[in-house]
Amino acid sequence: xxxxxxxxxxxxxxxERLAKRNLDATxxxxxxxxxxxxxxxxxxxxxxxxxxxNSLSKEIGMLFKSGDVDKxxxxxxxxxxxxxxxxxxxxxxxxxxxALNELLYKxxxxxxxxxxxxxxxxxxxxxxxxxxxxxxxxxxxxxxxLAKKYDIIDFELGNKIAGAGFPxxxxxxxxxxxxxxxxxxxxxxxxxxxxxxxxxxxxxxxGFGTGQLPDKEGQMYHVTEDNLYLIPTAEVPGTxxxxxxxxxxxxxxxxxxxxTPCFRREAGSYGAHVRGLNxxxxxxxxxxxxxxxxxxxxxxxxxxxxxxKTILNELKLPYRILKLCGGDVTFASALTYDFEVFSTAQxxxxxxSSVSNFETFQANRLKLRFKNxxxxxxxxxxxxxxxxxxxxxxxxxxxxxxTEKGIKIPDVLIPYTGFSIID
RNA sequence: GGAGAAAUGGCAGAGUGGUCGAAUGCGGCAGUCUUGAAAACUGUUGAGGGUCACACCUCCGGGGGUUCGAAUCCCUCUUUCUCCGCCA
Numbered sequence: 001x002x003x004x005x006x007x008x009x010x011x012x013x014x015x016e017r018l019a020k021r022n023l024d025a026t027x028x029x030x031x032x033x034x035x036x037x038x039x040x041x042x043x044x045x046x047x048x049x050x051x052x053x054n055s056l057s058k059e060i061g062m063l064f065k066s067g068d069v070d071k072x073x074x075x076x077x078x079x080x081x082x083x084x085x086x087x088x089x090x091x092x093x094x095x096x097x098x099a100l101n102e103l104l105y106k107x108x109x110x111x112x113x114x115x116x117x118x119x120x121x122x123x124x125x126x127x128x129x130x131x132x133x134x135x136x137x138x139x140x141x142x143x144x145x146l147a148k149k150y151d152i153i154d155f156e157l158g159n160k161i162a163g164a165g166f167p168x169x170x171x172x173x174x175x176x177x178x179x180x181x182x183x184x185x186x187x188x189x190x191x192x193x194x195x196x197x198x199x200x201x202x203x204x205x206x207g208f209g210t211g212q213l214p215d216k217e218g219q220m221y222h223v224t225e226d227n228l229y230l231i232p233t234a235e236v237p238g239t240x241x242x243x244x245x246x247x248x249x250x251x252x253x254x255x256x257x258x259x260t261p262c263f264r265r266e267a268g269s270y271g272a273h274v275r276g277l278n279x280x281x282x283x284x285x286x287x288x289x290x291x292x293x294x295x296x297x298x299x300x301x302x303x304x305x306x307x308x309k310t311i312l313n314e315l316k317l318p319y320r321i322l323k324l325c326g327g328d329v330t331f332a333s334a335l336t337y338d339f340e341v342f343s344t345a346q347x348x349x350x351x352x353s354s355v356s357n358f359e360t361f362q363a364n365r366l367k368l369r370f371k372n373x374x375x376x377x378x379x380x381x382x383x384x385x386x387x388x389x390x391x392x393x394x395x396x397x398x399x400x401x402x403t404e405k406g407i408k409i410p411d412v413l414i415p416y417t418g419f420s421i422i423d
Numbered sequence: 424g425g426a427g428a429a430a431u432g433g434c435a436g437a438g439u440g441g442u443c444g445a446a447u448g449c450g451g452c453a454g455u456c457u458u459g460a461a462a463a464c465u466g467u468u469g470a471g472g473g474u475c476a477c478a479c480c481u482c483c484g485g486g487g488g489u490u491c492g493a494a495u496c497c498c499u500c501u502u503u504c505u506c507c508g509c510c511a
Contacts, residue, residue, distance in 0.1 A: 043472065047480040054480085057492040061441035064491095076491045083491085246470085367471095377470090 001104050001211075001365045003379070004036045017110035020326030022119055028107055035100040042096055046089040053082040105214065109361040111326050112335040118325025124338070125325065130309070131318035133342055134400050142345040143398040144276030146407065147173065150422050155276070165281030167391075172422045176397075176409070177284065179416030180390055181259050184286040187311050188387055193257035193288055198237035200260055201228040206240040209366045211332040221263050230263035234287035235384045239362060242291055246377060247370040253300060254291040257387070259284065277391035278350065284390040290383045291368065294360070297381035298335075301357045304385045305337055308353050311387060314412045317396050318342040320349065334359045339388075341396040350392040355385030 007014050007029055018025040056079050063072035116125050147153035152173025158166040169177050189195050207213035207229050212220055221230040231237055238258055247254070262285050277283075288307070292300045305321065312319045324336040333356040340349035360379040363369070369377045401408045406423025414420050 040473075043480080047473070050481085051479055053491080058442065060491050065441080072491080079491045 001361060002107055002110065003360065003364055004032060004100070004104065007107075008033050008036060014110055017113070018108065020111045020115055020117055021108060021329070022327055023108070025107060028103060032100060032103050032107070035096055035103065039093065039096045039100055042089060042093045046086060046093055049082055049086045049089060053079055053086060056082070108331045109334050109358065111329055112357070114323070115329060115335060116323065116325045119327040120325075121328050123325040124322040124328055126320055127323050127337070128309075128321040130313065130320070131316065131342075133318045134344060136344055136399075136402065137404050139404070140345050140399070140402055142276065143343070143395040146398045146402060147276065150407065152176070152422060153277070163281070165279070167277065167280065172417070172419060173394075175417055175419075176394065176413070176422070177390060179413050180388075180393060181284060181286060183413055183416050184311065184387055185257060185259055187307075187314075188257035188286065188288055191307050193255045196238065196241075196256050196258040198231075198234055198258050198260055200231055200237075200263075202231055202236050202240065203228060205243070206236055209240045209243045210236050210362055211365065212236060215331075219265060221265055231260060232264050233262050233386075234258045234260040234285060235289065238287060238289045239366065239382055239384065242368040242380075242382075243366045245366075245368055247291070247368075247380065249293065249370050249372050252291060252293045252370055252380065253296065255288070256290075257286065257288045259286045261285075277395045280391055285386055286388060286390075288385050288387050292381045292383060293370070294378070294381050297357055297359065297383060301335065301355065301383055304355050304383065304387075308339055308355065308385060308387050312339065312341070315393070315397070315410045317393070317400060317410075318344075319352070330356065332356075332358050332361050334361065341392060343392075343395055343399050345399040345402070346395075350395060351389075352392045352396070353386040353388050356383060358382045358384075 002014070011029060011033065015024075015026050015029055018029075056075055060072045060075050060079075063069075063075065116123065118124065141149065144153075144155065147155070150172070152169065152171050154168045154170060157168045158164075161168070185195055201223065204213060204227060207217075207220065212229070212232065220232050223229070229236075237260070238256055241256070242254070261282055263282050265281065266279070288304060290297075290300050290304070309321075319339055319341045322338045322340065324333075324338060329336050336354055336356040338351050339353035339355075341352045342348075343350045359381050362382045363379040366382075368380050368382065370380050372378050397410065398407055401410065406421045409417050409420050409422070
């Protein structure tokens with residue numbers, strides 16, 4: 001959520017930047033400014049009314065104490081009007097504030113100035129590419145065929161137990177999953193991130209804090225009886241650690257990492273693009289989250305990109321980095337880079353990580369602040385990224401590392417798997 | 424799941440209708456003293472709105488109510504603790 005004060009002071013900039021999202025926000029922005037003015041005017045009037053009523057009450061108290069009951073009772077009647085007007089003013093205030101907030105929830109984050117214009121993922125800018133695409137043998141298979149051939153993932157079984165999109169990993173497939181999780185967490189903690197194990201269900205306030213609620217409710221599984229939501233990403237419980245928190249500047253940056261399963265309803269399309277591990281209702285992911293001083297957040301962002309690159313280089317997977325265009329950058333993000341790994345047998349790129357700087361957009365909802373060196377409170381910047389999402393990394397490994405004899409395991413993973421080939 | 428108790432500032436903990444945004448202690452910060460540190464002493468120390476700055480307003484788990492006036496009384500929800508039951 002953008003800060004109204006920022007919108008008020010940078011009206012033109014906000015409209016101009018939101019245009020990158022192909023959104024004409026002029027009307028929303030002006031309405032927000034208008035509502036904010038109304039809100040403050042009502043607030044002032046209400047404050048004055050309450051001030052008057054407070055001082056009368058005090059006076060009445062004094063009069064009772066001194067035994068001047070008649071005078072006190074006379075004053076009591078005076079307060080009736082004040083009560084009525086303060087009641088109606090409070091109602092007006094609530095109405096206006098709600099209207100303002102409803103509006104603010106709908107305004108997406110303003111993209112960073114470097115975000116390219118564009119309308120869809122086709123306009124994303126490839127900014128980096130690494131790793132040779134392997135030349136596969138003639139009988140190369142897509143990962144879902146490999147999974148069957150080597151009996152490491154059972155999609156039908158998952159279908160029986162839960163439904164489509166809930167694969168069962170088994171044998172060396174299960175072990176490889178565990179290896180990847182451990183490897184990613186080790187890489188992250190070596191880089192200074194503190195490891196957390198977080199709840200997999202969150203309450204409404206948390207869903208709201210990171211922006212999944214109220215609008216993107218359909219994306220999450222909702223446990224209605226307890227009003228809890230299954231997390232779509234560790235970002236939700238991880239970032240909500242800092243809801244309503246005031247840090248000291250010296251505590252920044254805060255860096256955390258955590259492994260969680262992720263649950264997504266996304267009743268999406270069917271066909272080859274969602275086959276196998278490409279798109280699931282439940283998948284595993286290791287996430288990195290940072291809370292940064294605003295002056296350092298883009299520096300930190302670059303550091304996260306480098307960090308994810310290191311992991312992919314070690315896994316020796318062919319990948320590229322895309323800078324998302326205005327049309328593709330998510331609602332809460334100011335700048336997002338996506339990592340995609342090349343899935344050789346499918347001949348397509350698969351998104352395996354998304355690193356974003358939300359600037360103050362989440363912090364404003366979360367009320368995540370820090371006390372700066374002058375002792376003033378400022379909103380912090382939040383960032384997060386996947387390092388990494390498991391299924392597509394797994395798909396990438398299976399497809400790119402397949403040989404006639406079996407699927408080789410990337411060297412860095414062998415200490416974690418305890419085997420060097422799936423055959 | 425059943426019974427009981429509780430929820431106050433960073434923490435501990437007073438306050439049961441009238442200058443209470445809240446005693447006191449600890450912690451934090453600043454100062455005095457000291458070569459420096461500790462101790463001791465003095466001062467300071469919650470959040471949000473509002474203002475150029477003051478003033479002023481709101482907040483004592485959340486929501487609602489009673490009253491001229493509520494941290495304090497009533498209703499309700501949530502959470503925590505203790506005991507019992509169940510249990511990885």
